[in-house]
Amino acid sequence: xxxxxPASQDALVVARALADLVGANNVLSDSESLRFYxxxxxxxxxxxxxxxxxxxxxxxxxxxxxxxxxxGKSAFRASS
Numbered sequence: 439x440x441x442x443x444p445a446s447q448d449a450l451v452v453a454r455a456l457a458d459l460v461g462a463n464n465v466l467s468d469s470e471s472l473r474f475y476x477x478x479x480x481x482x483x484x485x486x487x488x489x490x491x492x493x494x495x496x497x498x499x500x501x502x503x504x505x506x507x508x509x510g511k512s513a514f515r516a517s518s
Contacts, residue, residue, distance in 0.1 A: 449488040456491050459501045466490040 457465045466472070467489040475490045476483035493499040 446488070453489050456489075456502060460491060460493050460498045464492040464494060464498075466492070 453465050453467065466475070469486075471490055472486040473483070476486045491502055493502050
């Protein structure tokens, strides 16, 4: 999991759990990836994602989608 370096401890816990589902190489947190995946075609992102998850199978996608977001009070943002 050398590529997983989210800023907060809570984000790190979530990133590790997601890495268990999709593999560490499919959880990105490098600044270039965060800028790329947080930016829309039409405008720059106001804030960067804490990390990017790239499921490789339908089963992985289902497992990732089952992860609860919570009450929206965490330090990281949910994607749209």
